[in-house]
Amino acid sequence: MSTDKTSKAPQDTQVAENPEAAAAAVTAVDPRLLVREQGLAGYVGEFKRKMRAGDLGSLPVIVGLIAICVIFQSLNSAFLSAENISNITITMVGTGMISVGIVFVLLLGEIDLSVGSVSGAASALTAVFAVNQGWPEWVAVLTAVAAGAAIGAVHGFFFAVLGAPAFAVTLAGLLFWLGFMLQVLGENGTINLKSDGLIGQLTTYFFADVAAAYGLAALVVAVFFATSYLGNRRREAAGIPTRPLSETVLRTALLAVVSFAAAYMYNQYKGLPLATVIFLAFLVLTDFLLRRTTYGRKVFALGGSVEASRRAGINVTAIRISCFAISGLFAAIGGLFLASKIASANQSAGTGDLLMNAIAAAVIGGTSLFGGRGRTWNALLGVMVIVSIQYGLQLESIAEPVKYMITAGVLLTTVVIDSITRKTQKTAGRA
Amino acid sequence: MVHVSATPVLALRGVSKRFGAVQALTDVELEVHAGEVVALVGDNGAGKSTLVKTIAGVHPIDEGAIEWDGKTVQINKPNDAQQLGIATVYQDLALCDNIDVVGNLFLGRELTRRGVLDEVEMERRARELLTTLSIRIPSVRIPIASLSGGQRQTVAIARSMLGDPKLVILDEPTAALGVEQTAQVLDLIERLRERGHAVILISHNMADVKAVADKVAVLRLGRNNGVFEVKTTSQEEIISAITGATDNAVTRRAARANGEDSQ
Numbered sequence A: 001m002s003t004d005k006t007s008k009a010p011q012d013t014q015v016a017e018n019p020e021a022a023a024a025a026v027t028a029v030d031p032r033l034l035v036r037e038q039g040l041a042g043y044v045g046e047f048k049r050k051m052r053a054g055d056l057g058s059l060p061v062i063v064g065l066i067a068i069c070v071i072f073q074s075l076n077s078a079f080l081s082a083e084n085i086s087n088i089t090i091t092m093v094g095t096g097m098i099s100v101g102i103v104f105v106l107l108l109g110e111i112d113l114s115v116g117s118v119s120g121a122a123s124a125l126t127a128v129f130a131v132n133q134g135w136p137e138w139v140a141v142l143t144a145v146a147a148g149a150a151i152g153a154v155h156g157f158f159f160a161v162l163g164a165p166a167f168a169v170t171l172a173g174l175l176f177w178l179g180f181m182l183q184v185l186g187e188n189g190t191i192n193l194k195s196d197g198l199i200g201q202l203t204t205y206f207f208a209d210v211a212a213a214y215g216l217a218a219l220v221v222a223v224f225f226a227t228s229y230l231g232n233r234r235r236e237a238a239g240i241p242t243r244p245l246s247e248t249v250l251r252t253a254l255l256a257v258v259s260f261a262a263a264y265m266y267n268q269y270k271g272l273p274l275a276t277v278i279f280l281a282f283l284v285l286t287d288f289l290l291r292r293t294t295y296g297r298k299v300f301a302l303g304g305s306v307e308a309s310r311r312a313g314i315n316v317t318a319i320r321i322s323c324f325a326i327s328g329l330f331a332a333i334g335g336l337f338l339a340s341k342i343a344s345a346n347q348s349a350g351t352g353d354l355l356m357n358a359i360a361a362a363v364i365g366g367t368s369l370f371g372g373r374g375r376t377w378n379a380l381l382g383v384m385v386i387v388s389i390q391y392g393l394q395l396e397s398i399a400e401p402v403k404y405m406i407t408a409g410v411l412l413t414t415v416v417i418d419s420i421t422r423k424t425q426k427t428a429g430r431a
Numbered sequence B: 001m002v003h004v005s006a007t008p009v010l011a012l013r014g015v016s017k018r019f020g021a022v023q024a025l026t027d028v029e030l031e032v033h034a035g036e037v038v039a040l041v042g043d044n045g046a047g048k049s050t051l052v053k054t055i056a057g058v059h060p061i062d063e064g065a066i067e068w069d070g071k072t073v074q075i076n077k078p079n080d081a082q083q084l085g086i087a088t089v090y091q092d093l094a095l096c097d098n099i100d101v102v103g104n105l106f107l108g109r110e111l112t113r114r115g116v117l118d119e120v121e122m123e124r125r126a127r128e129l130l131t132t133l134s135i136r137i138p139s140v141r142i143p144i145a146s147l148s149g150g151q152r153q154t155v156a157i158a159r160s161m162l163g164d165p166k167l168v169i170l171d172e173p174t175a176a177l178g179v180e181q182t183a184q185v186l187d188l189i190e191r192l193r194e195r196g197h198a199v200i201l202i203s204h205n206m207a208d209v210k211a212v213a214d215k216v217a218v219l220r221l222g223r224n225n226g227v228f229e230v231k232t233t234s235q236e237e238i239i240s241a242i243t244g245a246t247d248n249a250v251t252r253r254a255a256r257a258n259g260e261d262s263q
Helices: A010-017 A019-027 A041-054 A059-075 A082-107 A115-132 A139-160 A166-185 A198-203 A209-237 A246-269 A274-292 A294-304 A306-311 A315-344 A352-366 A377-395 A400-427 B048-056 B076-086 B101-105 B118-133 B149-161 B179-192 B208-211 B235-243 B250-263
Strands: A188-192 A344-346 B011-020 B024-033 B037-041 B063-068 B071-073 B088-089 B167-171 B196-204 B215-220 B223-229
Touching: A010 A082, A010 B118, A019 B063, A059 A377, A082 A246, A082 A274, A082 A315, A082 A352, A115 A139, A115 A166, A115 A188, A115 A315, A115 A344, A115 A352, A139 A166, A139 B088, A198 A274, A198 A315, A198 B088, A209 B118, A274 A294, A274 A315, A274 A377, A274 B063, A294 A315, A294 B101, A306 A315, A306 B179, A306 B223, A315 A344, A315 B024, A315 B071, A315 B149, A315 B167, A352 A377, A352 B208, A400 B223, B011 B048, B024 B037, B024 B196, B037 B048, B037 B179, B037 B208, B048 B076, B048 B088, B048 B167, B048 B196, B088 B149, B101 B118, B118 B149, B149 B167, B149 B179, B179 B196, B179 B208, B208 B235, B215 B235, B223 B235
Parallel strands: B024 B223, B037 B196, B037 B215, B088 B167, B167 B196
Antiparallel strands: A188 A344, B011 B024, B011 B063, B063 B071, B215 B223
16 A cells, blocks of 8 residues: 555545546546535535435424523523523533433443433432441542442443343343332431532532633633644645635634623523533533544444444444443433432432433434434433423423423424434435 | 466465365365456355355364465464455445444544544545545545445445455455446456455356456365366356356256357
């Protein structure tokens, strides 16, 4: 193979060596294939084409979110108040964290039904260690989170090594860890946490300084622009197609508008919530892990084709176990945030609609149930939709039964949209 | 004319392989030189796939010897074959539909830069590789699912070229492909030969074999049944070697057809 051509663009050397082949390569582009033109017009054209081809990405959920805001705001002007939005973004962290873990398992094309119970078990363990045993809170927290990862790894072992269906294994996990939690909590059933302790602060601490929120927004925008710009420069240097600068600027501008609007809104109330910062940090971390590392590439490969992954030398068993361990880890972290919100570990933790909401959030956000497609940012968008609806209905004091039915409707709509886009994508050859 | 070296890249000497009661291969001989395309043909159950799997290290041989560049080597597992420089493209291509062309080319051997996937370098090398092989792909950044069958086949073959192997084994690369796509794959095989790779091509399609192969090695019931120079051999001779007799349904039919023509 010719590795000595690093300094020149490959096309040029090809022309010099073999004009015929180069001509073939140039005329080779199938005229039916729509390749994006340069500039903003090309970008708009590609966007339209993607819409028609059913490659909707996060668009339905963003449109849905806007619709939710418009509807509830018109019903009650308190919906878009800084206080309400701040509360929504703090409440959603618990479910959102669990949902981030679910994305890893969904990417494999599998499901984890145990996350609700595992989150409950983790909060119970933390409370027992920190309150009953008197351990320092941070030790209790780390132990519980490690326990969550270990629990997930056990589920993964049964699935990946023994070959039991993940559905059945995690269903057993759902029951087992629910029982475990009730056992650990004991007779009393509720252990109260110190509201000013580490766990209590998770959802009650705010960076009250106005500069904190704006500073974070500025940092996010700056890092985004710098990485996009420098990435583009590297691509240019390597002689491969680049994004037009206008596109980078446009994306950065969009991000800046959203970030600074959020920062402004937080500063209208108590300031930047700690919970939101932690959630964003984990989202950035997991997104980086999935899309920028070999580990993430292996996860996607497994979701695409197990056989191809095996032949490529990927350790299928290890990746599977690790994804379930990550799911358990994030279930435990989510459980801590949920416990922090009510400042206690009680018997109802991790039960009810928590599991369904966590899975629904990932799916609503655009993660495929069939594996191989999705991002952890999907969990953020999805959980925003679910919690916004809950808060909106609460403001209208709509009773619990109706809330369940409406959330079910939203989930069903998303799955239907997912199925229809999948069909459209198949016909457009982009499935 | 393509230069053919004296020492074969790969030589099988009296290779035998048994599965329980079935003698799959008996005393098989095969030589492949650099810059040479050897077609491996035979009827179903003739032992083509078994032979390829012994070379690729999936099934270790029971008897005989495998020589690599004139030296006897042991190939006991797929990794051994890869270490030697043998790349195999199986019939089911083993590509991930959801990952783009670059990702598939480098699957399992991703390039990293400070622990992070080096997408830029991978894309540059992918483009360079595809260009040197004159492979026509609309974009290296679209998922495999968007490609046609022929394009997927060329991606799978290109992927096998990344490790710069000396020997490429292609298992039925043109099965289930259309006319245009078959031509693309055949072009690619010729390019591999021009670049000095040894190629073993398994095919049922005599037209393809005649088009690109230099030699045809025929297997019949697990034994050698002749090695032919493609240029000096007629299709009928190859087919009779495959079927194992000069008097059979195929030759009778051919004779009938000739008789009708002369009338």
